[in-house]
Amino acid sequence: MKGVIFVELIKMAEQTFGEDAVDTVLEKAELENGGAFTTVGNYPCSELVKIVLAFSDHSGLSPDALQRAFGNWMMGVFLENYPEFFVDKTSAFAMLEAVDQEVHFEVKKLYPEAELPRFDTRRHGDNRLEMIYSSPRPLDAFCEGLIEACLAHFGEEGSIRRVAHPDTPTSTTFDITLTGERQNG
Ligand code: HEM
The missing domain is CATH 1.10.260 (434 Repressor (Amino-terminal Domain))
Incomplete structure (x- = not known):
């Protein structure tokens, strides 16, 4: 890491x-x-x-709360150091859908030693996105913090439900539902 x-x-x-x-x-x-x-x-x-x-x-x-806080913190760092990944995105979902194939794909090219998770996304209409996180590292709460901060960055509000996969402990689904009004974008 x-x-x-x-x-x-x-x-x-x-x-x-x-x-x-x-x-x-x-x-x-x-x-x-x-x-x-x-x-x-x-x-x-x-x-x-x-x-x-x-x-x-x-x-x-709790370790969970600390990891989430750290995810929020790291989003600030990413925004400051890598604004180019964010500028062409008009919504949090567009950003989250781009993490695996665009953002982390570029990160891996820049830093071949980076240890990155895999994300699969499924869209259910405008307001709901399932983001399936797969990683051998136990950082799902960190990931949730990043997702929270991503919503906040785009001025969006929503609920994030974390769903464990009992048969595949290395995967977690984040079921994200937008509530409230979009502030921008
Ligand atoms: C927007 C939502 C994002 C999410 C949900 C996300 C998720 C994650 C997670 C969960 C990890 C920890 C590794 C693991 O769990 O296996 C990670 C690592 C990392 N991500 Fe992202 N990420 C996001 C955006 C970004 C952006 C914008 C960058 C900017 C370049 C970035 C660069 C990295 C880097 C450098 C690491 C560390 C890899 C290592 O330590 O080897 N991520 N990401």
Whole structure:
């Protein structure tokens, strides 16, 4: 998993819990490399999971809530660093439908070592999209945070239902239904 993800998680934690707390939590988390991450490095996803659990212990927030918050945070980072993927999209669904074949496809070309999930999408009319997330990494709550933030970016409101696949634990369906008025786009 790319170092930028670790660097941003630690930035979010510093902003939320303060730098001193972050140092203490990372020390206690017994990370393989002592908690030093650079944007150019690559690190195992299991280390990310360890960091999330350590901050969950520290804060009392659930790992799920922390992952979702981090998904929201990362959408801000993507918008700032890769605006070109967003500018030609007129809705959240158009953006979400483009992640697999366009956005992550380009990411993989730029960074062949990137570990990306697979998405299959199914549209049910204008207001409902099923997005099936498949990944060996346990980041479904992070993914939900990204989807939430994507809706917010396009000024849309909706509900996101997370549906597990008992026979395929590496897949989760996000069943997204738009409610309320579109603000723009
Ligand atoms: C808009 C909705 C998006 C969703 C739902 C989404 C979803 C995800 C998820 C869930 C992961 C974690 C890896 C995994 O679960 O297997 C991920 C990783 C990543 N995504 Fe996206 N993504 C989105 C947009 C973007 C955009 C706009 C970019 C910009 C370039 C991007 C670049 C990346 C990168 C660089 C990684 C890390 C890969 C690694 O660490 O090896 N994604 N994405």
